[in-house]
Amino acid sequence: MSFRARHLLGIEHLAPDEIRSVLDLAERYVELNRRTIKSSDALAGMTQINMFFENSTRTQASFELAGKRLGADVMNMSVAQSSVKKGETLIDTALTLNAMHPDLLVVRHPHSGAVNLLASKVNCAVLNAGDGKHEHPTQALLDALTIRRAKGRIQRLTVAICGDIAHSRVARSNLILLGKMENRIRLIGPPTLMPSGVAEFGCEVYDDMKEGLKGADVVMMLRLQKERMDGGFIPSEREYYHRYGLDAEKLGYASPEAIVMHPGPMNRGVEIDGEIADDINRSVIQDQVEMGVAVRMACMDLLARNLRAERGARAVGAMV
Amino acid sequence: MTTLHFTNARLIDPEAQSDALGTLTVEAGVIAALNGAAPAGAEVIDCGGHCLAPGIVDLGVKIGEPGERHRESFRSAGLAAAAGGVTTIIARPDTHPAIDTPEVLEFVTRRAAEASPVRIRHMAALTKGRQGREMTEIGFLRDAGALAFTDADAVSTDTKALARAYTYARSLGALVIGHPQEPGLSKGAAVTSGKFASLRGLPGVHPMAERMGLDRDLALVEMTGARYHADQITTARSLPALERAKANGLDVTAGVSIHHLTLNEIDVGDYRTFFKLTPPLRSEDDRLAMVEAVASGLIEVISSQHTPADEESKRLPYEEAASGAVGLETLLPAAMRLYHAGHLSLAELWRALSLNPARRLGLPQGRLALGAPADLVLFDPDTPFVLDRFKLRSKSKNTPFDGSRMEGKVLATYVGGARVYAAGE
Numbered sequence: 001m002s003f004r005a006r007h008l009l010g011i012e013h014l015a016p017d018e019i020r021s022v023l024d025l026a027e028r029y030v031e032l033n034r035r036t037i038k039s040s041d042a043l044a045g046m047t048q049i050n051m052f053f054e055n056s057t058r059t060q061a062s063f064e065l066a067g068k069r070l071g072a073d074v075m076n077m078s079v080a081q082s083s084v085k086k087g088e089t090l091i092d093t094a095l096t097l098n099a100m101h102p103d104l105l106v107v108r109h110p111h112s113g114a115v116n117l118l119a120s121k122v123n124c125a126v127l128n129a130g131d132g133k134h135e136h137p138t139q140a141l142l143d144a145l146t147i148r149r150a151k152g153r154i155q156r157l158t159v160a161i162c163g164d165i166a167h168s169r170v171a172r173s174n175l176i177l178l179g180k181m182e183n184r185i186r187l188i189g190p191p192t193l194m195p196s197g198v199a200e201f202g203c204e205v206y207d208d209m210k211e212g213l214k215g216a217d218v219v220m221m222l223r224l225q226k227e228r229m230d231g232g233f234i235p236s237e238r239e240y241y242h243r244y245g246l247d248a249e250k251l252g253y254a255s256p257e258a259i260v261m262h263p264g265p266m267n268r269g270v271e272i273d274g275e276i277a278d279d280i281n282r283s284v285i286q287d288q289v290e291m292g293v294a295v296r297m298a299c300m301d302l303l304a305r306n307l308r309a310e311r312g313a314r315a316v317g318a319m320v
Numbered sequence: 321m322t323t324l325h326f327t328n329a330r331l332i333d334p335e336a337q338s339d340a341l342g343t344l345t346v347e348a349g350v351i352a353a354l355n356g357a358a359p360a361g362a363e364v365i366d367c368g369g370h371c372l373a374p375g376i377v378d379l380g381v382k383i384g385e386p387g388e389r390h391r392e393s394f395r396s397a398g399l400a401a402a403a404g405g406v407t408t409i410i411a412r413p414d415t416h417p418a419i420d421t422p423e424v425l426e427f428v429t430r431r432a433a434e435a436s437p438v439r440i441r442h443m444a445a446l447t448k449g450r451q452g453r454e455m456t457e458i459g460f461l462r463d464a465g466a467l468a469f470t471d472a473d474a475v476s477t478d479t480k481a482l483a484r485a486y487t488y489a490r491s492l493g494a495l496v497i498g499h500p501q502e503p504g505l506s507k508g509a510a511v512t513s514g515k516f517a518s519l520r521g522l523p524g525v526h527p528m529a530e531r532m533g534l535d536r537d538l539a540l541v542e543m544t545g546a547r548y549h550a551d552q553i554t555t556a557r558s559l560p561a562l563e564r565a566k567a568n569g570l571d572v573t574a575g576v577s578i579h580h581l582t583l584n585e586i587d588v589g590d591y592r593t594f595f596k597l598t599p600p601l602r603s604e605d606d607r608l609a610m611v612e613a614v615a616s617g618l619i620e621v622i623s624s625q626h627t628p629a630d631e632e633s634k635r636l637p638y639e640e641a642a643s644g645a646v647g648l649e650t651l652l653p654a655a656m657r658l659y660h661a662g663h664l665s666l667a668e669l670w671r672a673l674s675l676n677p678a679r680r681l682g683l684p685q686g687r688l689a690l691g692a693p694a695d696l697v698l699f700d701p702d703t704p705f706v707l708d709r710f711k712l713r714s715k716s717k718n719t720p721f722d723g724s725r726m727e728g729k730v731l732a733t734y735v736g737g738a739r740v741y742a743a744g745e
Contacts, residue, residue: 012519091635111637112521113591132639134521169521176519196524197515 003302006310007119007126010135011176019177023145023154026291026298030145033069033294042301043072046103050076051093052129053109058264058289059129063106066296072104090114091121098122103307104300107131112169125303133169139263140173142295144181146288147218150259154181160213160254162188163222163244163271166195166233170263171222175203188212189244192233209244213253221246221262221272237270247273251282259284323347323362324694324737332373333688334670344372346694349736354688367698370731373670374686375407375438375695376651379575379677380497380551381626382472382644383409383440384715385428387416391716392628394428397648398436400713402741404649405697405730406624408439408685410677413450414472420445420456422464429465437740438733439695441683443468446485446496452476455485462494467681470497470551473598475533477503479540486546495547495681500533500558501599510639511600516585522638527555527606530599534558538565541572549680550574553619554599556609563618573680575621576610578654579645583607583720593634593641594720597625611663614672621680622672624651628716646714650721656701656728666701694737703729 003021005013032038048067052060060076067074079093090109097105098121105126107115112132119126130136148154159178165171165187178185185203187194198205206212213219224240234240246260260276260283268274277283324346331342331354345353345362358364378401384391401409411432413419419428425444432440444466448454453476458469469489476482489496506525511517513524534550538561541548553562553574565572577597585601595601602610613619627644634641647654655673658664664672670686678686685695709722733741 089632089635090637109637111639113639114637116590117635117637132521132637166518172519172521195518196513196526197518200515201518 003306005303006306008137008299008303009116009119009126009128011137011140011173011180012135014180016180019141019144019180022141022295022298022302023148025301026141026145026294029294029297030291033290038069039071040069040297041071043067043070043104043304046072046304047101048072048074048104048106048300049097049102050074050106051079051097051108052077053079053107053114054130056108056129059108062289062292063129063296066293066300067104069293070297070300072300090118094118094121098124104303125307127299127303130169133167133172135173136169137173138292138296138299139170140177141299142288142291143174143220143261143263144177145291145295146261146284147259149287149291150284151217155183157217158184158186158215159218159220160186160188160216161220161222162209162212162246164193164224165189165198165222166193167225168222174220175201186212186216190234190240209250210253213250216254216258219246219251219254219258219260221260223263223265224267224271241270245269245271245273246276248276251276258282261285261288263288323359325358325362325364326367326372327358327364328369329367329372329698330369331688332371332666332670334374334667334675335687335689337667337671339665339667341369344688346734346737349694349738351688351690351692351694354690370698370700371666372696372698373666374674374688374692375697375733375735376405376673377408377410377677377683377685378406378626378648378651379410379621379623379681380412381409381624381648382412382414382628384628385415385431386424391630392714394432394435394440396713396715397626398438398440400646400648401436401438402733403713403730405652405699405733406438406648407695407697407733407735408441408678408683409436409648410467410681411440411442412472413443413445413470414474418445418450419443420448420450422457422460425461425464425466438735441465441467441681443470443497445469446471446489447476447481450474452478453481455481455488458485458489458494459492462492468495468497468549471499473499473501475499475501475503479536483540483544486540486544490544490546493547495549497549497551498533498537500530500537500550500553502529502532502536505529505532506599509600510596511588512585512602514585514603516588520588520591525600527557527602530555531557531561534561538570538572541565541570542568547571548573549621552577552580552599552625553613554580554602554610555606559609559613559618573620573676574618575623576614576619577625578622578647578651579625579720580607581610581614581622582654582657587720591638592720593636593638594645594718594722596638596641596643597645598643611658615664615668620672620676622655622669623677624648628714629718630716634718644718646712646716646719648714649712650707650719650726652697652699652730653726653728654721656726659701660727694734696734697730698732699728699730701728703727705729
């Protein structure tokens with residue numbers, strides 16, 4: 001098992017073998033999660049704190065369940081309504097929590113880089129559950145696991161990432177991961193929703209969806225991040241749906257075996273047609289949710305192993 | 321006042337563009353002789369072949385008085401400047417409250433003279449409260465000593481009000497300093513747009529926002545005939561506009577910060593907020609274009625754009641963190657990077673650090689000439705060191721050079737013939 005990271009802040013800092021290690025371990029947790037007795041003791045005695053500075057139901061539930069199945073003591077802090085509103089800085093919050101000796105901190109924050117900042121101030125393992133428009137590493141890992149299980153591999157695939165790339169941390173983490181695993185990546189969306197400097201990303205960029213979907217093995221849809229937009233990026237939702245919403249006609253341009261993915265929550269009738277989303281022959285959206293728990297268990301297990309090894313080494317060092 | 325005679329000095333003369341060993345004599349606070357013999361009774365200072373140059377005139381320094389003395393006071397800024405070879409600070413008016421009335425200007429002028437070992441001169445706001453709506457009392461402020469008029473980084477969208485302020489300033493021959501930035505396009509930006517901004521997920525501004533701001537300001541200059549200086553030109557896209565304005569005979573000059581000449585956007589790395597500046601750091605291509613523009617004289621002035629920020633305001637997520645870096649003490653060693661890289665000679669550097677800003681503001685400093693004030697810096701361009709931000713004299717320690725290897729050490733600084741700093745004391 002090779003996974004050397006102390007924190008999981010992004011895909012950017014992971015090597016391909018580390019990514020494979022996460023996926024391999026996650027496979028075993030998929031099996032565990034399908035049993036009636038789903039418990040493991042990988043995190044027994046450890047404390048996991050979920051700090052969500054941004055509201056989230058799905059991701060927080062997934063992390064909570066993952067921690068509980070591994071035997072950790074899990075605490076949820078909805079920081080959106082707490083002392084942060086009273087003017088306490090992120091650093092103060094981090095130091096306060098750090099004094100309670102958590103082993104794993106799972107953090108979501110509306111500002112890019114905030115989780116990196118927090119990780120530099122605490123002495124436990126920090127897991128980025130999404131920071132601003134930067135990264136959402138566990139989403140990319142669970143997407144990779146979903147693709148690998150559906151397609152039998154995670155290399156040499158043509159993956160189309162469609163929609164609101166500019167505001168999406170999911171897109172960033174995915175395109176870094178898929179790039180590291182040597183896939184052909186296409187970015188599809190209106191030019192106003194493309195990130196700046198996109199030409200230097202080593203991806204193919206399309207503003208015509210049908211053109212971009214031609215022969216794609218994987219169609220990854222993104223949610224239109226209305227809450228992250230200030231001002232008009234698109235003329236209207238109906239025009240967006242007409243040009244970039246995934247429906248049967250547009251999907252017809254992709255490979256006949258293409259799978260359809262979406263990180264959720266979906267805006268049906270905005271970026272995806274409800275029938276496509278629910279089509280069990282094409283859509284793997286429910287699998288993504290299942291893989292999410294397994295991948296998060298794998299990530300936390302691996303981080304906990306490194307944490308124990310580090311603390312053990314320090315204890316030995318102290319004795320010598 | 322004692323007579324000083326510097327011998328064995330490598331004289332850096334930005335006016336003559338020369339760099340040669342010689343002697344320099346100071347009497348009654350002014351340069352009395354060059355390459356002459358030591359007058360009887362003079363204190364002889366053997367420079368050991370080190371460089372003796374006019375003291376730096378730093379155009380655009382933020383000091384926290386009034387309003388933010390915990391960030392920087394006239395005393396701390398003055399000590400930092402002396403240690404950095406800066407003998408004249410040209411202070412910005414973006415204080416709290418803004419320096420926008422003759423009363424505030426007289427107050428800060430008096431405070432600065434009491435507290436600082438180096439000269440501090442002030443700029444005043446162009447519009448009241450830097451709000452961009454009503455012009456300040458430009459005439460009174462000029463009489464009270466304001467060297468130039470600027471709203472610093474507050475860019476007005478009220479072009480009519482600006483046109484009036486420029487026109488009025490022109491009638492008094494006052495220098496207007498603009499911050500070329502189109503405020504709509506640059507709103508909320510933390511970095512320069514592009515691949516790096518996108519990978520970090522940070523809001524970016526296109527370099528074109530600077531060009532658009534400059535184009536607007538230059539059109540106002542053409543319309544009103546005002547004397548204009550752009551505080552910071554940082555991208556290659558602005559250069560053709562600047563060149564054209566000069567070719568058309570407009571009274572226009574431009575500056576650049578030392579940080580934009582020595583750092584680029586990639587230095588931000590993993591959200592290092594000490595590298596958050598206004599305007600943001602640019603691409604390496606832009607940096608090299610700025611260095612070339614200084615060498616060619618298209619950009620006349622290099623400044624520190626010293627902007628103290630306390631720890632609290634920098635220890636925040638990148639988007640929320642304060643912008644700006646301290647630079648009074650690191651301006652000279654950072655400039656030495658350009659010298660050691662072979663981009664600029666010392667005489668060329670001092671033209672931009674001292675002669676040009678003094679000339680533009682109508683000050684007698686910046687020259688190694690008979691009768692010029694004996695504001696001098698003695699330095700060794702080669703002494704290596706690793707910068708420790710906690711050793712800076714500024715109250716704020718927000719330098720992007722923390723932990724960096726640098727070369728160039730100030731050995732002594734003189735203001736009006738009086739020594740205000742000596743290394744090791």
